[in-house]
Amino acid sequence: MEDNHIITLDHISKSFGDSLIVDDISLFIKKGEFVTFLGPSGCGKTTTLRMISGFEMPSKGRVLLNGKDVTNLPPYKRPINTVFQRYALFPHLDVYDNVAFGLKLKKVPVVIKKRNGKEVTKMKHLPAKVIDQKVARALKIVDLEDLEDRSIDTLSGGQQQRVAIARAIVNEPEILLLDEPLGALDLKMRKEMQLELKEMHKKLGITFIYVTHDQEEALTMSDTIVVMKSGVVQQIGTPTQIYNEPQNAFVADFIGESNIYSANMVDKRKVRFLNWTWDCVDDFEINENVDVVVRPEDVILMGPRTTNLIGTIKSKIFKGVHYEYTVIVGKSELQARDTRDLKVDSHVSIKIDPQNIQIMKKQYNINAFYDAYITKDNKVAMTDDEFECDLTQLLPGSKIDDDGYLVKNGVRYNLTDAPVAVEIEIKAIALSDDISASEVHGVIINSIWKGDYYQVLVRSSSEEDYIIDTQDSWNINDIVSIIVKKDDIKLRLKGDISKYEEDA
Amino acid sequence: MVKKIFANIYIYLILFLMYLPILLLIVFSFTDSTNVGVWKGFSFDLFPRLFHNQEIMVALGNTIIIALISSIVSVLLGTTGAIGVFYSKKRNKRVVEAVTQIPVVNAEIVMALSLTVLFVFLGSMIFKTSLFSFHTLLIGHVCLSLPFVYLSVKPKLQQMDPNLYEAAMDLGCTPRRALVKVVIPQIIPGIISGFLLSMTLSLDDFIVTAFLRGPGLLSGDKAIETLSTLVQAKIKKGPIPPELRALTTILFLIVLTVVVIVAVYRNHFAKTFGTKKNLRRLRNVR
Numbered sequence: 001m002e003d004n005h006i007i008t009l010d011h012i013s014k015s016f017g018d019s020l021i022v023d024d025i026s027l028f029i030k031k032g033e034f035v036t037f038l039g040p041s042g043c044g045k046t047t048t049l050r051m052i053s054g055f056e057m058p059s060k061g062r063v064l065l066n067g068k069d070v071t072n073l074p075p076y077k078r079p080i081n082t083v084f085q086r087y088a089l090f091p092h093l094d095v096y097d098n099v100a101f102g103l104k105l106k107k108v109p110v111v112i113k114k115r116n117g118k119e120v121t122k123m124k125h126l127p128a129k130v131i132d133q134k135v136a137r138a139l140k141i142v143d144l145e146d147l148e149d150r151s152i153d154t155l156s157g158g159q160q161q162r163v164a165i166a167r168a169i170v171n172e173p174e175i176l177l178l179d180e181p182l183g184a185l186d187l188k189m190r191k192e193m194q195l196e197l198k199e200m201h202k203k204l205g206i207t208f209i210y211v212t213h214d215q216e217e218a219l220t221m222s223d224t225i226v227v228m229k230s231g232v233v234q235q236i237g238t239p240t241q242i243y244n245e246p247q248n249a250f251v252a253d254f255i256g257e258s259n260i261y262s263a264n265m266v267d268k269r270k271v272r273f274l275n276w277t278w279d280c281v282d283d284f285e286i287n288e289n290v291d292v293v294v295r296p297e298d299v300i301l302m303g304p305r306t307t308n309l310i311g312t313i314k315s316k317i318f319k320g321v322h323y324e325y326t327v328i329v330g331k332s333e334l335q336a337r338d339t340r341d342l343k344v345d346s347h348v349s350i351k352i353d354p355q356n357i358q359i360m361k362k363q364y365n366i367n368a369f370y371d372a373y374i375t376k377d378n379k380v381a382m383t384d385d386e387f388e389c390d391l392t393q394l395l396p397g398s399k400i401d402d403d404g405y406l407v408k409n410g411v412r413y414n415l416t417d418a419p420v421a422v423e424i425e426i427k428a429i430a431l432s433d434d435i436s437a438s439e440v441h442g443v444i445i446n447s448i449w450k451g452d453y454y455q456v457l458v459r460s461s462s463e464e465d466y467i468i469d470t471q472d473s474w475n476i477n478d479i480v481s482i483i484v485k486k487d488d489i490k491l492r493l494k495g496d497i498s499k500y501e502e503d504a
Numbered sequence: 505m506v507k508k509i510f511a512n513i514y515i516y517l518i519l520f521l522m523y524l525p526i527l528l529l530i531v532f533s534f535t536d537s538t539n540v541g542v543w544k545g546f547s548f549d550l551f552p553r554l555f556h557n558q559e560i561m562v563a564l565g566n567t568i569i570i571a572l573i574s575s576i577v578s579v580l581l582g583t584t585g586a587i588g589v590f591y592s593k594k595r596n597k598r599v600v601e602a603v604t605q606i607p608v609v610n611a612e613i614v615m616a617l618s619l620t621v622l623f624v625f626l627g628s629m630i631f632k633t634s635l636f637s638f639h640t641l642l643i644g645h646v647c648l649s650l651p652f653v654y655l656s657v658k659p660k661l662q663q664m665d666p667n668l669y670e671a672a673m674d675l676g677c678t679p680r681r682a683l684v685k686v687v688i689p690q691i692i693p694g695i696i697s698g699f700l701l702s703m704t705l706s707l708d709d710f711i712v713t714a715f716l717r718g719p720g721l722l723s724g725d726k727a728i729e730t731l732s733t734l735v736q737a738k739i740k741k742g743p744i745p746p747e748l749r750a751l752t753t754i755l756f757l758i759v760l761t762v763v764v765i766v767a768v769y770r771n772h773f774a775k776t777f778g779t780k781k782n783l784r785r786l787r788n789v790r
Contacts, residue, residue, distance in 0.1 A: 055670055075673045082674045088667035092689040101685075102675035171675065 005067070006031040006175060006207050007052060012061030014047050014231075021047045023231035024061070029209065029224075034201050036210040036218040039228035040254070040492060045211045046179055048228070052209065053177050054078050066174075081168035082177040086184060087160045089152045095163055096148040099138055102171040103131045138170035141200065158189050165200070175207045182217065194220050215255045219243065227251050243295075248360050252293035253370040253421060259299070259335050260370045262465040263292040263359070271359060275330045276309050278352065282359040289446070289457065289465070291360045296324065298356035299336035306349040313344050331383060331462050333371065364455065367424040367466055374415045378404055380422055380489060384462035385440045385482070389422075389489040391415060395497055405502070413500040421492045428488035429468045431458065431480040438481035442466065444474045458482060526756060533749040540749075550750035557747050562722045563734040564751070567707060569721060570638075570730065574645035575702035581646070582653025583695055587687065590661045591669075607651040616715040619644055623716070636718030641728060644716040649705045653698035660694035661687075700762075708732055 007029040014022040022044040029035050037045035050056040051063055054075035062071045070078060081102070089098050107123040114120060126134075139145050142162035152160065161181060168176055178197075182190045198221050201208050212218055218225050219239045227234040227242060227250075235247045246252035249260050263273035265284045270277050273292050284290055304310060311327035311334060323341060327334045327348065334350065342348065369382040378400065380389040391406050392398050394415070398408035406413040435441065445465075446457035456474055458466045466482055474480065528540070536553075537544040554560060589600045607615065619640070627635040668690065672682035688695075710732040717728040729737075731751075738744055 088671035105676040
């Protein structure tokens with residue numbers, strides 16, 4: 001145990017009923033750090049935060065604060081304060097009383113001299129004058145000096161946010177927890193508050209633990225980012241590490257724009273994807289199947305015939321400083337960025353520097369596809385592999401109307417071409433040698449006996465790889481139908497569903 | 505324009521018809537004739553006579569005591585119950601929710617009769633004596649108003665930001681302290697309206713009172729007489745004592761003042777913070 005570990009999570013798990021929300025997390029947080037828990041909704045980040053603050057007890061494991069076990073310590077005894085998602089200010093109190101709330105409860109030891117000369121220590125409330133000074137200082141830090149007499153409901157969202165922060169920092173906690181505190185603010189306000197929070201962190205010198213699903217926010221503010229998915233930590237690192245060296249395809253996809261491909265190590269430091277063999281710097285075993293990530297800004301587009309890998313520009317979007325291009329290479333798509341204005345349908349040569357090809361260990365526990373989209377028939381397509389899927393899972397409480405639109409509370413969503421990430425359990429895919437059993441076909445490219453089942457790798461006609469656990473034995477090069485039941489396809493929409501609202 | 509005039513006339517007509525009986529009663533409390541309808545000239549006589557009428561004063565005293573005590577008990581039980589249910593598991597919540605709906609729609613006579621049967625049963629089987637007393641009456645009135653307190657506190661809890669309780673604990677409150685300092689202030693309007701509802705329910709209750717009363721309170725060894733039971737007893741024998749007209753006028757005026765005060769208080773609530781603000785300012789000048 002090192003001295004500067006203010007929080008240590010020791011194999012903590014949390015389940016509600018049958019669902020496991022946090023699955024065996026172990027990590028430590030250094031004193032004075034700005035740490036962000038980042039992940040999509042339902043990944044367990046808020047639950048983890050609540051176990052640190054004491055509102056939830058872990059089902060398993062321990063929480064250590066400065067090396068001491070605080071697993072069963074109630075929240076009011078922890079030197080930790082929280083800024084809540086929707087502020088949770090006390091509406092019956094004005095700004096001053098909200099901020100002073102914690103101070104008025106606090107008791108400090110005071111030495112009193114008795115008449116007989118003996119000194120006794122008594123626990124006393126802070127004097128009103130001290131509270132006044134502390135409140136004034138806290139309000140100054142959040143730039144709200146003149147508003148102490150205002151009642152809460154007369155404040156704007158941004159001002160309420162600041163009161164919530166003042167109310168927490170006035171108690172001089174060792175750790176400040178922030179649970180998506182900027183979620184309710186508009187974009188401009190959010191950017192401002194991000195910088196201010198960062199500034200505040202520097203000034204106060206205390207540990208900040210921040211929870212968000214916004215990757216940009218995490219990258220801007222944090223010293224350390226903890227990326228989570230389904231209750232499991234995916235990667236812990238600095239923003240640069242997380243962005244440049246994602247440890248798996250999920251992290252690469254979640255942080256920033258990226259091109260992710262299934263690839264194969266064909267030689268020492270040579271990897272094959274996009275039907276091309278690339279030099280790379282990562283050393284993996286020869287013949288290992290891997291995932292590869294290339295950031296769009298690392299794709300270099302050049303005049304045709306500069307290299308032998310040629311692509312066709314399918315579309316472009318002007319983004320201010322640069323253009324975003326979608327380039328078709330063989331059967332795959334490649335996202336690229338360039339400041340030059342290139343013509344749609346023109347041919348370009350593609351180059352990627354070896355150090356910009358990030359190779360990741362393939363995850364054999366799940367089939368994940370990060371560049372899937374919804375077709376106009378409400379199917380989900382991985383390149384050209386189309387499967388029936390249940391779109392209502394993207395919006396709880398919604399249903400599909402007769403015209404094939406997703407509807408909820410009278411609002412209609414048109415999800416045609418919406419980009420999604422798809423996950424399919426490896427046990428959920430069935431293979432069949434009956435070619436008419438499915439529209440998606442593939443070739444068995446690998447089959448490994450795992451003791452009591454085979455792990456089979458199938459490459460579909462549109463060059464997507466599927467991993468399947470099966471009892472059946474298949475021969476390499478067999479042609480099979482790939483069958484997935486509708487309910488086994490888990491979808492995650494990229495971006496907010498409100499983008500797809502449509503007037504009925 | 506014509507439409508508007510008609511609309512106004514309609515509203516005032518309805519209001520007039522609604523308040524006509526009360527107006528009539530108030531007018532006739534200022535004359536001392538025994539029968540309503542005979543005007544014997546203006547007089548305040550009924551008011552001093554009212555305060556000298558021992559029977560009415562005892563009944564009034566009983567009524568107020570029962571209303572106050574039963575309302576306080578209902579508010580305590582109903583509020584703690586609502587808070588408990590609000591923070592308990594979903595399934596328990598649904599059960600309690602359903603159970604509390606029943607007494608609200610249930611006929612009062614059913615509850616009165618079933619409580620009577622219960623007390624008779626307990627009295628003859630276990631205690632071997634008549635149980636009917638102030639206590640049975642109190643239990644009856646609490647049963648009557650408890651669900652109303654619960655139902656007026658519950659929406660206030662639902663409107664409350666669910667994180668408030670946690671925020672209070674986060675800032676150093678023990679669970680009980682958080683309840684007193686944060687949750688109660690949020691639901692106090694619900695508690696007050698629950699209390700007022702209980703008071704009105706109890707004040708003019710007849711059925712439960714008639715079934716469950718026994719000797720006690722100001723009535724001494726005789727069965728407890730409340731205003732409603734007294735009026736009923738008097739009607740049976742002959743004309744209503746004219747003093748009761750004066751009493752109803754007083755009651756009406758008291759209720760009117762309460763309503764006006766509540767309305768004024770609500771409108772000026774925001775402005776009453778001034779005093780505390782000034783205190784703080786003084787402290788900082790020093």
